[in-house]
C-alpha cells in the first residue's frame with residue numbers, strides 16, 4: 034500500500050520519466066513514442082517501488098530482473114534507468130547518434146540495468162522464464178518482471194513460453210501485457226484478435242488480473258500481491274493509452290513511431306509542464 | 315576395422331562428465347532427451363534435467379535466461395530443429411546476448427537418411443557460423459566428441475556442436491593433440507591435401523589410406539572447429555601441396571568447402587579446390603550409405619575424386 038505522499042512522489046517520478054522519454058526523442062528526432070509512453074507508469078512503479086535492485090550494483094546476484102519483451106518500448110526503459118541512477122541523464126541526449134549506448138532496441142552489453150537484448154517480438158517471455166527458473170534453482174527469492182505488447186501476443190513463441198512457465202510453476206514471474214489496443218497497422222483486435230485475452234492466459238495456467246495501467250496505486254498493489262494464484266505465473270492485463278501524456282498523440286496509430294517536428298516537441302513539453310503544475314498543487 | 319561407437323551414447327557420457335565437473339551444467343530437452351543420449355545425465359542429475367516438450371524456439375530463450383543466472387545449459391535435439399527452426403532465437407538470445415549456452419544438433423547431416431529433408435540438416439553450419447561469437451564444432455570420431463563437449467563446457471560463450479547418428483569408428487588416441495580452434499594434422503603429405511570434418515571425416519581418412527597405398531602422398535586434416543577457423547593450416551597446405559579436396563556432410567554452400575575457399579580468396583591464394591558434399595538440392599531418402607554414395611561421400615568415391623583431380 035502507498036501513502037498519499039508516496040503516491041504523489043511516484044506520480045511525479047512518472048512525469049519525470051515521460052520528460053526523459055521526450056528528451057531522447059528530442060535528441061534522436063524520432064522514435065517509438067507511443068508504446069514507450071503507455072508503459073511509463075508501470076516501469077516507474079516497478080523501478081521505484083517494487084523491484085529489489087541497486088543501480089550501484091547492476092549485476093547483484095539476487096536482484097529482481099526486468100525483461101522488456103516489447104523491446105521497441107525501450108525509450109521508457111532508458112528513461113526510467115536514468116531516473117533511477119543507473120547512468121547519467123546526459124546519456125539520454127545520445128539517443129540516435131552513432132554507436133549510442135541507447136540503440137533503437139536495448140542491448141544489455143551497452144547499458145547497465147538492461148537485462149536482455151529484445152526487439153524481435155516474441156523472445157522476452159522465454160528468456161524471462163529461463164531467468165525465473167534459474168533464480169528458483171538457486172533458491173533465490175528474486176522475481177522476474179516482464180512487459181509485453183498486446184500486438185506482440187500474436188507471436189506463437191509467446192505461447193510456448195506461456196505453457197512452459199506454468200508447467201514449471203514459475204510463480205516468481207509477473208508479466209504485464211500493455212493493452213494499449215494499438216499496434217502498427219491499427220487496432221490490435223482488428224489486426225489479429227487476441228480475445229478472449231484473459232481466458233487465454235487462464236487456460237495456459239496463469240493467474241490473471243485486469244487493471245488500469247496508468248493507476249500507479251493499482252499497479253503497485255498487483256505487483257505486491259502476486260502470485261495471484263499459488264504455484265502459477267501471473268499476468269496483469271494493463272489497460273493503457275498509447276502515447277499517454279501527449280494529448281495530440283494519445284491513442285493514435287500514427288504515433289507508433291514519431292518523426293517529431295520541433296513545434297510538436299514544444300507542445301509536448303508544455304503539456305508535461307502543465308501536468309507538473311497540477312501535481313504541485 | 316577399429317571399434318565403432320554410437321555418437322549419441324558417447325555424447326551422453328561426455329555430458330555426464332561435464333555435469334560432474336560443473337554443477338551448473340543443465341540438460342534441456344525438447345521431447346528429445348532419450349534420443350539425444352541424455353538419459354544417463356537425467357538419472358544422475360534429475361534436478362538438472364529440464365523437460366520442455368516440443369518447443370524448440372522456446373527452449374533457446376529459456377536456455378538464454380538460465381544462462382544469465384550462471385547455468386551452463388546444453389540444449390540437445392535433432393539438428394534442424396535447434397538450428398533452422400529457432401534461428402532467430404539462436405542469433406539474438408544466444409549470439410547477440412552472448413550467453414553461455416551449448417546447442418547440440420544430433421542426427422545431423424543426412425544421417426536421418428530415411429526420414430527425408432525435414433529431418434536432415436545440411437545447412438546448420440552455414441546458418442550458425444554467420445552468428446558473431448558462436449563457436450561451431452563438428453567432431454570426427456567418438457574420442458573427438460568427448461573432446462569438443464569438454465572444450466565447449468570449458469569456454470564461456472555460445473557453441474554449436476554437430477553430431478551424427480550412425481556409429482563412428484574410433485580414429486584417434488585418447489591423448490591426441492586436440493586444440494579448440496585448430497585443425498588437426500592427422501598425417502602429413504605433399505601431393506594433395508584432404509580436409510574433412512565431422513561424420514564423413516572417417517571416409518576421408520579411409521580414402522587417404524587407400525591413396526597412400528596407391529602411391530599418392532596425401533596430407534590429411536581434420537577440422538573439428540569450423541569457427542573460429544584455423545586458416546593457418548589451410549594456407550600452409552595450399553602452399554605446400556597445391557591442391558585441396560574438402561569432404562563434408564553438408565551443403566557445398568556455406569560449409570567447410572566454402573570456408574576453405576573464403577580463406578584462400580581472402581588471402582589472395584590461388585589454389586585448386588574440389589568440394590565434396592551435397593550441392594544445391596534437397597537430399598534424397600534411403601539407407602545412409604546409399605545416400606552417401608549418391609553424393610560421392612564413400613571412401614572409394616572420395617579416393618577416385620582425388621585421383622581425378624590431381
Ligand SMILES: Cc1ncc(C[n+]2csc(CCOP(=O)(O)OP(=O)(O)O)c2C)c(N)n1
Pocket residue numbers: 067068069103105106152153154155181182183184185186213214215216217221275289
Ligand atoms: C518479430 C517482429 N516482427 C515485427 C516487428 C516490428 N514491430 C515493432 S513494434 C510492432 C508493433 C507492436 O505492437 P504492440 O505489441 O501492441 O506494441 P505497441 O506498438 O503497442 O507498443 C511491430 C510489428 C518486430 N519488432 N519484431
Ligand SMILES: [Mg+2]
Pocket residue numbers: 182183184211212213214215216221
Ligand atoms: Mg499495443
